[in-house]
Amino acid sequence: MKKQNYTIAQNRLVAADTYKLVLSGPGPVNGEFVHLDIPGYYLRRPFSVCDSCEGSLTLLYKTVGEGTKALAKLPEGTSLSVLTGLGKGFDAKACKAGALLVGGGLGAAPLYLLAKELKAQGKRVTAVMGFNKADEIVLREEFEALCDTFALATLDGSVGTKGFVTDALKALQLEYDYFYTCGPMVMMKAVCGLLEGPGEASLEERMGCGAGFCYGCSLQTTQGPRRVCKDGPVFKMEDLIW
Amino acid sequence: MKKQNYTIAQNRLVAADTYKLVLSGPGPVNGEFVHLDIPGYYLRRPFSVCDSCEGSLTLLYKTVGEGTKALAKLPEGTSLSVLTGLGKGFDAKACKAGALLVGGGLGAAPLYLLAKELKAQGKRVTAVMGFNKADEIVLREEFEALCDTFALATLDGSVGTKGFVTDALKALQLEYDYFYTCGPMVMMKAVCGLLEGPGEASLEERMGCGAGFCYGCSLQTTQGPRRVCKDGPVFKMEDLIW
């Protein structure tokens, strides 16, 4: 874990209520997510690392509440305190040859970084992403360029399969030995119910410290209580109690 | 009273621990002082209007506590919420022909605006200002250019009379029909004790609203309780109980 200041290099609307935040500062960063101090708000906000390279860190966020709405108003050049190196992420090595990535909404963000890693390891990657509407779609070109197979589902049918991401999964010939999912809980529950394992899912919980010492984010698992921020956010499918 | 946003056009160190803050926005403003919202601090801070013209407002402030230290760090372009049109100021019309202005430290700030007004009314102005040390002196050129007579006192004797402003007063041939003073309480008490009236003094008190409705700043006067922010900050010498 590191606490460092980053400077906003870009903070741009890229889809409906969705912003791309590029921070310049120490990188690439470790960990699955970062804990961001939004000026004026007491607790930090957790966001998945969508991408990170030398000198930069990219996040995708949705304006859902007061903190993210305030974040969206911050101009380039603003300095932000960021905790990095947090969370146990997806285990790219767990996949032998073919990976299936299933995302819902901004669950796409950490899956993008995972897809890059899997491709770097020479694995076959199928990605299926679900969104409510066409204007909420993010990272489409990026996934298309990277993945061997890429499919979309939208609830209103405006793009790709009409319906849930599970409907798109059913419509595909799936070849994978390991799956990874990130998105709303109901979606991940449906995905884990539908797909053959092994696989893993990235969870969300309201956090205090984000760093494993306040026990605010505990989850009951088949292995006993686990901290989403430290023992997760990624958990093996079989450990989860839905 | 008006609540409006101003933008920092200049925020510059001009003397020891003393900053000149030029705000662009609606002007000239009414009132003796403004109540400034420093981001991150609960209460507003009161500062005397040192100068104001079309589209701008100038304050001089000393970094004495947390709020003013934070203010000193704000860059140009920062937007600040300011309450203007506050306080009953010096009564320039009370002076018939010759005014004596006696300031201590940043008490010089509102006296500068007063001096401009008195000169615009064609009155003779003598200004005597006291500071601790030479490096704390502010507005010297401005007063020199404006006033008929201008004298300085410094505690360490580095510039002007060595000692208190009262020592400088004693050393001068004073011709005035009305005096005005602003500075630390002990100084003003000494000035009011030394000088023949009529005269008036500008007080300071910890403020809540700054606008006359919370009764946080009440002062016992010979006329009964008075609000420093609304009935003052300028009071007639004879109304004050030291």
Place this chain on the structure above:
Amino acid sequence: MVKDLSVELCELQLKNPVVPASGTFGFGLELADEMDLNVLGGISLKGSTREARYGNPTPRIAEASCGMLNAVGLQNPGIDVLVNEKVPALRKIYSGAIIANISGFSVEEYRECCAKADACPGIDIIEVNISCPNVHGGGLAFGTSAQAAAQVTATVREVCHNKPVFIKLSPNVTDIVEIARACEDAGADGLTLVNTFLGMRIDIARRKPVLANTTGGFSGAAIFPIALRMVYQVAHACHIPVMGCGGVTSARDVVEMMMAGATAVQVGAENLRNPFACPEIIGQLPSVMEELHIDSLKEIIGTV
């Protein structure tokens, strides 16, 4: 759709639930030139006592994170000036609910002041502040003992024939519900909660308390979660209406207080930071209601 902001408080129609809290809006008159007072649902006037009071020595104001302390000490011109001058003057320009806030240092003083307020035609609600020290009861506030609170309530209830009586509770207690129930049982028509928390700041450079009075009443955004909890507990335990107060700064806070059980919502220290806080909050309410699919504020009271 047009949003209905109105609420009903003891058969009184308020055009909206937003009321500046006692002591943070003077007698209304101080702000008459600055805004259209008639947008306000009600105004709770500065606390009044039998005799005129200067209050505590200055400094009376101290700052804290997200809040402030005050030790004004009930500066006021006395109940007679209130009913003979302040209220009539305000009534001339303001048509909403006028709430007289009454303080006292003995049961007898509460009785006298409330009787005078009850007889004053301009006043709509009598709000009895029981956070003052009980000079006859050893200095402990009336509001910190269920028995003393009930005694004050019963006494003023007896002399108030025309107007609803709200008892304003102190949050500095172990069990707010016990005090609230005691007031309800003693005949209160409604409750206002909360008043300020007893707090303190030290000037570490001078090595002295910031306030001349050493301690003061702490309020502002900082206390909102505690005030909200108390409103929630009391509204669920009592059957009389509650005016929620403590740390409210926005239209969202008003909605949160109402969901917790408040029929009206008072805004205190925020007025000191922003004299236009109440009209601004009222202005924001319709769009917050729109976002939350609320058509009428009445329908959300106590829904959580």
Place this chain on the structure above:
Amino acid sequence: MVKDLSVELCELQLKNPVVPASGTFGFGLELADEMDLNVLGGISLKGSTREARYGNPTPRIAEASCGMLNAVGLQNPGIDVLVNEKVPALRKIYSGAIIANISGFSVEEYRECCAKADACPGIDIIEVNISCPNVHGGGLAFGTSAQAAAQVTATVREVCHNKPVFIKLSPNVTDIVEIARACEDAGADGLTLVNTFLGMRIDIARRKPVLANTTGGFSGAAIFPIALRMVYQVAHACHIPVMGCGGVTSARDVVEMMMAGATAVQVGAENLRNPFACPEIIGQLPSVMEELHIDSLKEIIGTV
């Protein structure tokens, strides 16, 4: 001049007064890789109970202005794991004061747990959290009744032969001094104050409490003036040392708490915002002391 940060707490030498508060620093071990723990004056460990507890359902955390609510609900692996595993592991890497924080739902549970803590060589101070509901006493917290607080104190004092016992008080009371005196009279060696305030937040979009547990403990910068007032009152009324806690976020706050009467100062929720809060505060202390002309922190305790 070299600044002396050390303080003495019940004959224990602390290299400085800064102690992470219970529940906001895990068992210390969680942060061992992130910082040099040995800069800390002491560490108050996560609250332990007789049996292992998962605690409350999530969400357990809610936000507020300048503060947060938690309803962790004493998740912990139980007293045996504490004394047999956690403390020995921490003792190996940490030489400062280790404070075991003990909770219980009955007097008997406090007795058993404290006896085990007293027998554990790595522990320096036993801190007894009496804010938990008393299952045998109708659910009201031990800390809200002087009698119950005294009973717990007397009971644990009896079984603690080796170590000083600090009773950690709840601020949710009418008269903190009464409770503090009761604990002192019952044999407490010191007092820690304060614990969290009972608070609540509502998610107005979902129309439900934010916390699964409905209410939670409110703490952070927001509560500082109330905590400071209580420390001031208690330190002036009692003769045993006080560890001040509540809303401390900076070296200046530490100094303010000490001037109010605290011998050591705990930092709680601020650690959640900034895991490096304690080492940073300790780092700032010398320059703040320089500015205020303080050579030794010992000399400012209770000077206001």
